[in-house]
Amino acid sequence: MQKFLAIAVTVLGLCLPGLASATPIATATLSGFIQNGAVTNSASATANITQVVYSLGSAGDGIATWDTNTGGGIASDFLSDGKHFQTISFLGLSIAPGATFNFGGLDIDLIETLSPLSVTGSILDMVGTSLANAFMTLVYSDGSSATTSLAQQGWTTPQNLEFNITSQNVPVPGALGLLGLGLLVIGLRRRYA
Known part of the structure; x- marks a missing residue:
């Protein structure tokens, strides 16, 4: 015995x-046709969030895209017209644990066809299929990062995202x-x- x-x-x-188990290190809330957001650093450590990347992912037919307004961020992954883009990055941040970063003023549109390029601002995705590739990534001052996918739901529905790092x-x-x-x-x- x-x-x-x-x-x-x-x-x-x-x-x-x-x-x-997974430990939440940050949360994000997207509202206003997912064009506005708030990212909160909920990490218990002293690492600050230095970069927020908000991407609609790989461009394609029926996929969402951003239109000209960057909300103070830097646009990248441009479509062939040089006006629409897939990714916006907010750089040079210092979001301490417990603090929140707010952004807004983005303008979401829908790619009807990628080739030839046809984008519309008058069609709203009410089911979320256009967000199939969408994600957010946070980069921390200690070099770590966390990424989460957006839910595939209509643009008018607010999104509550959680970023986790598995211990x-x-x-x-x-x-x-x-x-x-x-x-x-x-x-x-x-x-x-």
Whole structure:
């Protein structure tokens, strides 16, 4: 029985580090046809968010695109007309833990066809298929980053996004203590057997 108990404690000590779960490090709320947003740094560490990338992903027929207004960010991934683009980046930020960055003034449109390019601002995607490739990425001052996809839902529905980093399997002191206790019991058992 003592041998079984020692093995059980040892196995438990080895398994506990693997029970790590996702820890939310930031949230974003998109509203106003997903053209306005608020990004909150909810990381418990001291790392600041230095960059927010908001992308509608790879361009294609029936996919959303941004139209000229950058809301203070930098546009990239331009379509062939040089007016519409897929990605907006807000650089040089310093969003401390607990702080929020707000942006707005973006203008979402819909690519009817990519070739030849035809974009419309008069059709609204009410089901979200145009957001199939859309995502947001946050970059932190410590070099880490987190990315999350937008939900495929209509543009008029606000989006509440959560950014997570899965904890690494690093042994915690309690797990190491259980492992040590298990090994001690096995060692004592063998010595006095």
